[in-house]
Amino acid sequence: MNKTNSRKNFPALRLAGAPVFALLLAAAPLAAQQLQALDRIAAVVDEDVILQSELERAEHNVRAQYANNPRQLPPADVLRRQVLERLVLMKLQVARANDSGIRVGDDELNNAVAAVARQNGLDVDGLRQRLAADGMSFDDFRNSIRDEIVVQRLRQSFAQSRIQVSEAEVDAALAQQSGNGVQYHLAHILVGLPEGATAEQIATGQKKIDGIKGLIDKGEMDFSAAAVRYSDSPNALEGGDLGWRSVDEIPTAFVNTLRSMSPGQVVGPIRGPSGFQLLKLVETRDAAQGATQQVTEYQARHILVRVTDVQDSAAAKAKIDTLRARIAGGADFAAVAKESSEDPNTRSSGGELGWFALDAFGPDFGQQVAAIQDGQVSQPFRTEAGWHIVQREGVRQTDVTDQNKRAQVRETIGRRKLEDEYNRFLREMRGEAYVSVHDASAKTPAPTPAPPVTPPATGDNGG
Template sequence: MTKSFPVLLASLLAVSSVSAPLQVLAQEAQPLDRIAAVVDEDVILQSELQRAIANIKAQYAGREAQLPPDDVLSRQVLERLVLVKLQVARAQGSGIRVSDQELTQAMNAIAQQNGSTLDALRQRLAGDGIDFNDFRASVRDEITVQRLRQSFAQSRISVSEGEVDAALKQQADAGNQFHLAHILVALPDGATAEQIATGQKKADGVKALLDKGELDFNAAAVRYSDSPNALEGGDLGWRTLDEIPAAFAQTMQQMKPGEVVGPIRGPSGFQLLKLVEVRDASAAAGTHTVTEYHGRHILVRVDDAQSDAAAKAKIDTLRARIAGGADFQQVAKESSEDTNSKGQGGDLGWFPADAFGPAFGQQVAGIQDGGVSQPFRTDAGWHIVQRVGTRQTDVGSDNQRAQIRETIGRRKLEDEYNRFLQELRGEAYVSFRSGDRAENTATPPQS
């Protein structure tokens, strides 16, 4: 079993339409023949667009006033779908593939997250009028995009120990971390004087609305920001001073939570920046002790070749053998279907409770050292786990460096990947369709 897949899946579900309750996807899920957009050699159907819009509206249930008018929301969501199509095409051109087995594992995890099985999920989708193959294809696309982003990070993003050391010193000197949100009024490369003036006027107008209290910052970001995180209210998360643009950093130290500065001209356009809250950096990244477990496990997989019922019967038999005195390690070597740990008698080494997902963590935490759990289900199949030992580990210093490394890498990735997406979008041929009209938003690349 791997530690990386649950993390990948969590990231996937955070950005994809499959994270919504399944009934949301069924709203107005009648198949439509109309084309919403042509993207190079691919198309986006009106039905795809409507499902994605329904998902966004479900996320803002009770806060609908924060959403822009329907025509603006439709264009924002359509642009997101365009970027998904372009990223999938680039990933496939780079040799990135999602195997059927990996896709089935992801589908099983989605079903489990919705308190269901894959067969029940299939039936539920059918009952809601959603084609299972279309749903499966959308999940494949989202995993593909995530892998493209990971590949991009691995090939172009690096964080040196010197950068981590400098950030630690900066953090110690500054003493604070800042939770920020922003609104971006984007300008194209080589913007004309007229475009700059128009952007400045729009940014000033948004700031005026905020100053008058006619709109809160999150709602203004959703309505007016050109940033990829606009629909998340422009949230930028926690940052240290060295992660804040120099144009804002000095001002930020004098601000109070809730205040907004800008607009200030930057490389991407005009920005408004809000200070949401402040915290002490040393307290946030202080010593941190975690409980780690040494465990062994036996896995019986559930897949196309082995039904859930057959896997459950097999794991029950193995559990009965161990309860009758059979050696756990020997049974694991003979019968476990986890190829990574089978040869070691199912040994997983030391790990924190959440390393293999919440279901696994609950089981290992709920037994004593030397004890063996009852059979339990995860997205991979049926398990039994033996807890060998427990220890407390101080991960404060290492954890702090890892957090800072991740934060710096994430900031670099945001900047670089957004530029990559702008280039990808600028090079593409995209035609938005409205009735009998077609609006071309880019010129086909010259050969």
């Protein structure tokens, strides 16, 4: 029997798509006839296409996000290229996920749609009507959600197959954290360079990053607006915001620099594997160390009788009833488990499960263990695995502070590694793709990162 909360390098990836799709509902309505008039091919991406309506809608949603500060957006042609590039990367990721056998069932998709509706204070019918009023078909909306889930599954699969965090890395991060509970809110601007960049490309990139830094230093453009307009990073349209990071989530080369910086300060250019970067320290905060974390653990044995195609639930229930009757009549629980349990992981040890948290094997199992006293045997109960009886052996309070801290550090290191490796994976995939742009105003987006575009000598505050 496997614990349902067994620790891994990363937590399960949640559906981040719901807030994204909520933005679709926040956008100002687009007339349905306008979208139909634009419904032609904007770009061909390998064997898929991006429709003009998709491009217009995505661009419209970005403008809606900046409705209160539209001057931070780049010129229309630059914005369209950025949005189109995002759509290209989405198409490529979905195609790669499909080739890898990643699928999203209708039930899961329906649940995700219902969750988006609830977040917007609607039921599904209300969501359908809202989308229709905004000129978006319900099927297109469902497909967008499906794509977001599929891409997250692709990232998760990528993490599980390529990202490893060693205990030595965790030890080093904890040592670095010792006595330093500071977290850093960061933002960056990236001027990307292709793999094997030529001397001319490097010089052009250096000129671009120096020009951006000059605009910021002179106060002619704030950092966020410069990121939106000039950064080649995937988070450019978010103003380059990297969010809060602890020291184990920051490349070691940057940590000492950050410790000497003041909030609002910008450093760089810094040459990295992806190109030239400017790094801004937005603010700092003390990370709460928290109190000692205690968890109640139980020790128990169990006997499982599985429900299968050959042995239905009624037959399994009859068998577990017989086994419990034998134990109630004086038979040793461990001996009966060795003889008759159908759990191959615990049978040889007499059904011994060791010490575990109450939810380790699921809520139904935990409820049964909590309801009996040490030495008692439960009544038969059903779980997804089959029919069980369990004998509780003990209960204790365990300090899991260090264990949880190590798990948290392991996850943050893993997220940093995933971010770096996945962005490299996207660049490689983009560079190998066939992309033909039919939308004249968007031009042909180059493989991510885009070739440098030199900023003007003087700024215009992003207008």
